[in-house]
Amino acid sequence: MANYMKSEFYRILHGRTIYLLTLALTSLLVLMNVVLFLFMTYAPGFYYGTVRFSFIWPISDMQAFYIGGFLVVMLLSSDEYKNGVMKNAVAGGMNRIHIFIGKCIVYGIVAMISAAVILAVYILTTYALLEADFSVPLESTLPLKVLLTGAAANLPFSLASVVLTVALNQIFQKEIQVSIGWASVTYLIPLAVRLLGMQIQPCARIASWLPWNFLSTEVSVAFGSMQMDALWMHPEGFLKEMIVGAVGILLFGAVGIWGIHKKDIS
Numbered sequence: 001m002a003n004y005m006k007s008e009f010y011r012i013l014h015g016r017t018i019y020l021l022t023l024a025l026t027s028l029l030v031l032m033n034v035v036l037f038l039f040m041t042y043a044p045g046f047y048y049g050t051v052r053f054s055f056i057w058p059i060s061d062m063q064a065f066y067i068g069g070f071l072v073v074m075l076l077s078s079d080e081y082k083n084g085v086m087k088n089a090v091a092g093g094m095n096r097i098h099i100f101i102g103k104c105i106v107y108g109i110v111a112m113i114s115a116a117v118i119l120a121v122y123i124l125t126t127y128a129l130l131e132a133d134f135s136v137p138l139e140s141t142l143p144l145k146v147l148l149t150g151a152a153a154n155l156p157f158s159l160a161s162v163v164l165t166v167a168l169n170q171i172f173q174k175e176i177q178v179s180i181g182w183a184s185v186t187y188l189i190p191l192a193v194r195l196l197g198m199q200i201q202p203c204a205r206i207a208s209w210l211p212w213n214f215l216s217t218e219v220s221v222a223f224g225s226m227q228m229d230a231l232w233m234h235p236e237g238f239l240k241e242m243i244v245g246a247v248g249i250l251l252f253g254a255v256g257i258w259g260i261h262k263k264d265i266s
Contacts, residue, residue, distance in 0.1 A: 001098040008106040017075050022114045025068070029122040032057075037129040051132040052228075055143035056221050058122075059230065062154045063186075063215055065115065069161035070182055072111040077103075077169055096260045100170060104253065108162045112155070119151060146221075146228055153232035156245020157211045161186065163249050167256030187212050211244055 012018055033054055040049025058064065123144065164185060168178040190210035197204030207213050218231040231237030 065158040066161040073165035160248030164252040171259035
């Protein structure tokens with residue numbers, strides 16, 4: 001498995017895909033800060049050119065980390081079957097389970113490094129371009145603390161998203177099928193359970209443990225006041241995200257192992 005992982009790292013690092021993806025996502029966030037800076041500079045009365053306002057988006061939409069994990073796997077594995085990578089690995093005597101686990105580890109590490117680079121550049125440009133009153137801790141440091149803690153809390157399920165995408169890619173291989181499957185598991189099914197929970201109490205309890213749901217209902221940010229709270233800022237909420245992420249990795253991993261045995265690799 002170690003040799004397979006080395007070959008995957010070599011393939012990824014000597015390709016352009018991950019660099020282009022990281023550059024594109026970083027550019028979008030930097031562009032947002034530049035636009036806020038320009039409005040703050042040239043539009044009198046514009047009150048949104050602040051660190052706090054810029055950080056509101058990622059804090060209130062931590063699901064972006066899940067989507068990022070999905071994109072990394074989809075883009076890096078898009079030519080896998082076409083180029084015969086999987087077929088050659090299996091023909092060379094590689095255990096299918098080892099191939100699956102190796103993929104999850106490699107893509108997970110690559111996704112984390114990419115996310116770290118994007119966050120670092122985004123945070124630096126936010127503080128460099130936008131206003132932050134450092135005499136008011138709630139204004140200058142609380143948004144950063146909430147953002148970084150949120151990134152750490154959502155790391156496990158972001159990795160679970162990577163594992164899910166790898167698993168679905170082994171089962172379906174066609175990108176549209178993988179995309180529909182991923183969207184169904186992470187968003188559509190949780191939404192359906194949440195709607196059922198409005199009428200059926202057991203469904204409401206289940207819905208409260210599904211990541212897309214609790215990130216939608218247990219995160220509170222407001223630009224007009226100092227209020228900024230999220231479930232991961234409390235020990236029980238942080239633990240909840242850790243547990244859900246770990247369960248997701250194990251569950252999706254089991255699905256992937258089942259799927260790679262069932263799928264004909266050609």
